[in-house]
Amino acid sequence: MQRALEILQKYWHYTSFRPVQEDIIQSVLNGGDTFGLMPTGGGKSLCFQVPTMVNEGLCLVISPLIALMKDQVNQLQSRDIKAIALTGSIKADELIDLLDNCQFGNYKFLYLSPERLEQDWVLERIKTLPISLIAIDEAHCVSQWGHDFRPSYLKIKNLKTHFPKIPFIALTASATPQVQEDIISLLGLEKPKVFQQSFARKNLGYFIIKAEDKLYKLNQILQKNPEPAIIYVRNRKNCHEYAAHLKALGHKTTFYHGGLPAKEKEVNMNSWMKDETPVMIATSAFGMGIDKPTVKTVIHINLPENLESYYQEAGRAGRNGEKAFAILISSPSDVIQAESQFIAVLPDTIFLKEVFVKLCNYFRIAYGEGINDEFSFSLNQFCSYYKFPVLKTFNALQFLDRQGIISLSQEFSEKAQVQFLIESKEVIRYISLNPDDEAVMSVILRTYPGIFDLQTNINTVFIAKKANVTEAKVLNLLEKLKNLEIIDYFSQQNESKITFLEVREDDRTINRISKHLEKQNLVKKNQLDSVIQYVSDEGNCKSKSLLHYFGETIKEDCGVCSYCVSKKPKLVNAEAIRNQILEVLSQKEMTSRELIALFEAEESEILNSLKQLLEHHLIAFNSKNQYTLIK
Structure with a gap:
């Protein structure tokens, strides 16, 4: 371990390992399969990075998130460690060059998604590389009982046949006992040494606060705790709205969600990291791989989808070891909203079959044909044509993708970004002088209230439908308003692509995978039930309840959560x-x-x-x- 400690000091400038890290690294160096369950902020990546630097050869890192891969590669490169990520946007000829670099360029880390392993030629090239360790990050994705199941993770086990003597290390920050068993079994780990760091965070107080007016309560919390904060909201629209409201109340805010252009994401992230705007309003797209030790408060405005996600997001507070808060602001309508957001949009077998059949018809694929056929695809136009709900349809397509029926390039983005450059009273004046434009502009103003303050993604298909006009008329009007300098308008033309991976067989195709859909839906319903139980339970320590969910039992209450604080005697005059x-x-x-x-x-x-x-x-x-x- 002396060499490992020297590597840690040389490249990461730490003087010692955190709890459990040293044991996991020693297990990897001994050449055996290893499973590490470490909470968010526990330093999982070092558990495969340090032993890779000690040994000769290349570490193959399988990770589900492009943002996480890029972040880790950037961090390694900043330490003069050679690393590459094969992300989905890289073309085949570039991939060949990058894999050549891995073979002949003395690289230490190769990051890729599990879906890349399904490309036979990529797998063949990987077999020729000098791999010394295979790391599976976010390993809970291997289990259908996990909160982010990815069927492609199930095929990682096949690497055991190609690299029988190479140790595997599986890592995750959140896994129930059932998921832990699945990970070990489905990855084919051979007599792995299992290391589990306690999920307890003694410096982090979990608070459930009931409030009808969430903005008012949010303002109170931020005034009392002006240090860096993350506020998680339901959707992109809420991001812009809460950022604007809090800014008007005097808070320095920025925002982050999946629909922002890459440049704006980078600018907003840097602004927050440098404390220029210490309050980050974000959807769940924000946070993976982000390490800002000084975050004092993480606030959830709405119920999370599951306790695994909540624990990870809440755990971004207090990583410096100082007192911190994870606050969930709850109101009576939250349960109905959460069921609408997470459960009502789950496709059942009947809807899944209807989407698949209509998709085949949409592209005129005959029964028994279609394998390897590729098409440009607009989700909004498809849903508009068949009058399908967009999110439920997307979930159905995503399920078909994960089951290997289709390949869906996930590049869904709104077609336009708009911001009004003139005041609202001037817009009203324009409408009065141009009545033909009133229907479209009224829909835009009603649907996107923050459009005067921020560049806002708009759905032109939705606007056209609401205004009872063609999409072409909406796009023409936007160009006209841009030329008149009434709006700032940026058009995005990137469409998604769908590739059919099997021949069309309708009933046979859907019946074969329907049992997996039913199981997935049951998992999601049970997970939301656990969230509702956690929030509504007023008779137990919140930290203790979370630990119990993850299979960890402690005797003492934490003393710092909302339940424990409410039980402390108060000297009230x-x-x-x-x-x-x-x-x-x-x-x-x-x-x-x-x-x-x-x-x-x-x-x-x-x-x-x-x-x-x-x-x-x-x-x-x-x-x-x-x-x-x-x-």
Whole structure:
């Protein structure tokens, strides 16, 4: 291990390994299969990077996320370590050159997605490389009980036949006991040494806060904790809206979601990393591979899809070991919204078959034909033509992709980005002078409220449908408004591609994979049920509940979550609070929110004092819903 420690100090400038890291690295160096379960921020990547640098040869790293691969490759290259990632956007001739570099250029790391291994010629080239270690990152994807199942992970096991003497290391940050068993079995790990770091984060307090007005509560939290924060929201539209609202309240914010151009993502990320805009509003697309130790608060505005994702996202707070908070703001409507967002969009077998048949008809593929046929594809146009719901259809196509029925290049993006350059009153004036444009512009203004403040992705097919016009008319109007310098308009022309990997057989095709669909849907429903149970349970320590979900049992409550804090005895001088309220109201009428913001006491204590003062007829409401003294 002395050589491993020297490598750690030379390239990563750490003086020692974290808990469990040293044991995992020693297991890898001993040449045996290894399974590591380490929470977010535990330093998983070093567990295969350090032993690779100790030994001769190349490490093959299988990872599901392009952003994660790029991030790790960039970090390795910044340390003068030669690494390459074979991402989906790389063309065949470039791939050949990159694989040549791996064979003859003394590279240490080759990153690729599991889908790349399904390309026979890529696999044949990999067999010739001097591979000394095979690392499977985000290994929970191998299990259908995992939260991000990828069927292509199941084929990783085949590498065992090509590299029988090469050790495998499987790593994940979140896996229930059932998923752990699946990982070991489905990857074909041979008598692996299993290392599990505790999921407990002693410095991280998990809080469930109930609030009807989430923006108000969010503002309160950020005012109290001005350090760097991540706020996770439901969708891209919420990203822009919350960023605008919080900016108006005086917070320095930026945003991040999958629909942003790469350059804007980079600018926004750098702004946040440098603390120029310490509040990041993001969808779940943000965070994987991001290491910012000073994040004080991670806030979820909506219910997450599963506790695995929640644990990983919440775990981005407090990586420097200092006190930090993972807050989920909950309201009564959250469960209905979550079921609508995560469950209602799951395709059943009937819908899956309908999408597949219509897809074949759309491209005029006859029964018994279609294998290897490739087509340009617009999801929005396809859904508009058959009146399919977009997200449910996308989930159906994604399932067909993961089952190997089709190959779907995931380049879905809106066709246009728009921002108004003139004030809203000037837009209204334009509409009054150009009534033919009113229908389209009204739909745009109603659908995208942040379009005056930010470059906004718009769906031109949806706008055309709502305005009862053709998409061509929408696109022509956008060009016209751009020429008049009323809007800033950027058109994106990249369409997706679909390749049919099997012949069309309709019932036989869908019946063969339907049992996998039913199992996947059951997993997702059970996972959301676990989230709802976690949020609604008011009788147990939140940290203890999370650990139990991941198969870890502890006896003591954490002492820092919302449940534990609520159980601590409080020295509350109720009379002093009431007197302070009366003193303030003698100067000025105020709302309950203004009073809560004014005092250091807990919100519940102030509200209780107000209730008592009302009952004793010392205060009353005025016509502006403010508290006022009764004289």
